[in-house]
Amino acid sequence: MPPPATLSIGDLARRVGISVSAVRFYEARGLVRAIRSEGNQRRFMRSDIRRLSFALIAQRLGLTLAEIEAELSTLPLDQAPSAQDWRAISERMRGALDARIAMLERTRELLDGCIGCGCLSLERCALYNPADRAARAGAGPRYLLGDHWDDPA
Template identity: 50%
Template structure:
């Protein structure tokens, strides 16, 4: 991984890409979504502050666990722009997602534990399937397959 000398306070998009491992196109996308920001030089080239490396790492880690970009953008908006975010700043943001991640883990555990049953029976019955219809939530709407009918409308 290329090192950035301490005296360099701004990075080109190529340097940011090489250092963060994110493609240039991904960095442009992140910027278009308000996840990172840059300034433009007189020659209209992007320049990123060094703390953008941490922001990109945060975005990529959050994406890997399934956090939507809109949620990531809201979290990054809470970080200070006048200084590099601290460990405490990042801890505060990630703590807010703990419940959501715990629920996703529980859903994945249910999927893992019941996937063989669904594949084994082959029916994917909305009446009894613990994956498509946990706790028979759709049974309250009446008999029959309601999801397919509702989706077609």
């Protein structure tokens, strides 16, 4: 027996592993779109399983909801995305993921002694950040955010 052409909101929630209220939230944000049955029940395309699964994965990778919405807005709502559609999203996401990986690597390297400059070691900061030079670049952990020790900032 072939799978049904559409899914109920409960079936979609179970298939993706989220609550029905989460499906409603994503629907309100435009990530998926319900089709109303004759009985006015929400019905979803099977391709919405992929759209919501992508949203969950992207969130775990650190993408914001706005970034996820922007990527999913490039996909057709009325049919399953093609391999080419997913490849295009992957290519656009690559730069953002590379930047996040670089920040995680900097964090790992600096975490024991400095989160640059935040400041965990006032004695060492006299060497690495004299006169609080990092503050001129802005608030927060400047070196972790990508500023360099020798930036004149």
